[in-house]
Amino acid sequence: MITGIAWSEGIWGEPDSLHLPLSDRGLQLGDGLFETVLIRDGCPQLLNEHLARWCISAGQLGMRNPPAQSQLEALIAEAVERANLNQGDGALRLNWSRGSSQTRGLDAPTEIKPRFWFTLLPWTPTFMPIDVIISRHERRNADSLLSQCKHFGYAQAIQARSEARVANADDALLLNTKGDLCCGTAANLLVHRQGAWLTPPLNSGCLPGIMRGKALKLGKSAEHWLGNALQFGDQALLINSLGCRPIQRCDGLSLVPCSEAETLWHSLL
Template identity: 30%
Template sequence: MSVYPIILSQTMFTHRDNLHYPFEERGLQFGDGVYEVIRIYNGSYYLLQEHVDRLFRSAEAIKLVLPFSKNEITNLLLDLLERNNMSEDGKVYLQSTRGSAPRDHTFPKNVEANVYAYVQDLPRNKKNLENGVSAITRHDSRWDYCYIKSLNLLPNVLAKQEAKENGSFEAIFHKDGLVTECSSSNVYLVKDGEIHTHPASNGILHGCVRMRVEQFSADLSLPFVENSFSVDDIADADELFLSSSTAEVMPIVSVDGTKIGNGQPGKITRQLQEAYEKDANIIRHTV
């Protein structure tokens, strides 16, 4: 897959073997850029417009002028799927940087942004969706503007690697004892029939799937409470789950070696999983 990535700043489709990355590139040298990961089911995008909208919000937040309109990028991304004959489940990685220019901390003048996109296969993780995953907790050492989906991901990478080394799927971040989100997903606590999650502030990424979870909760008449719960609250949770474009609505059944509830995915998590699958027009998962 991803045989024909596109370099959007030049409106060019090219084979991946022909790609050359400039050594003086702002994304490479400064992490000076933003990105999106867009889910594909059965050859169709899920939440495409939401992701494009967020890309433009992130770009505006770092004063990055994109060389295309929302409609132009959307059409090019649709063309990308067609050129790659994408008919299965997968994802598109979409990135924009401030461009290629001699290395200097200040913004380069008269340099157009670079925009790249490519397709990858991504089968659904049916086993984890059915059985749930484990997580660890770690201090949130990231910057204060996590609502920007920027390329500066080293703290996330280190936390995700530590989770893997501990046999876990995710790392749950917290500041001053209050849970913010995970290394690559939003996180939710269920207690007494209510869904609790961190408010959509500058301190977390406003996930596209998170917005859908809030909508699903309203549709199911489930209270969706935007308040910060603590690390200590996790041990008393009835359910815990996370959401992202690649993980979907994923149950968390243990944290730092302690079971959540009875150690099985809970009823409310299952309801939200089913709502997600219906919304994304995908077949119910089976192990």
């Protein structure tokens, strides 16, 4: 598989060959939700957890329920076959837009048909150490319902990542609107401090990440406020469904090297 594969409204094709109507609210307004699922040796990992979060988020935002798991499993299996990923790894992105509207404006029409599409691209989970900064310009809104959902609007994360690149770093950590460490641009934050792995609580504004949730459920991590900066003696990781990257430096502060990132990540699948 070179360019990946996509499906939209019953049509298969390459991601660049399929199109959305210009009236789609996901395209116009970022009005939609998505899930990114790891495919390993042809099998979607933690699919139940991803789809549960998807449905919860749709309910929170007043959207209709996404497609049923039985429908998705058949489509995913066919996508894996078409992409020849039975023995490989990939990143599956499931997209759920509120749909097309024939009128402009923010208000969603009461009669509107939501739209579903997905892409499957080759992906190798990554565990390489990174340097980060704490963004000076972007903050997660601890009180916003959107912070609890994996929605289409990633402009803030893009800006924070760009800020990190200008500072010769790989990624950025985000404080929340109350000034506490919250998360990375596209991953949850785990910090090993005082003998335990800790992660900010959900009311910090961090996304309820799937791997974060598994670490809590299995007792490998606990919720705890982390303050406004990483500390000397900390180990730190940015973790999501597609990898787990140790933080080696934050704003120039060298952290304790972490050699268990890959082992921890695999233990959560």
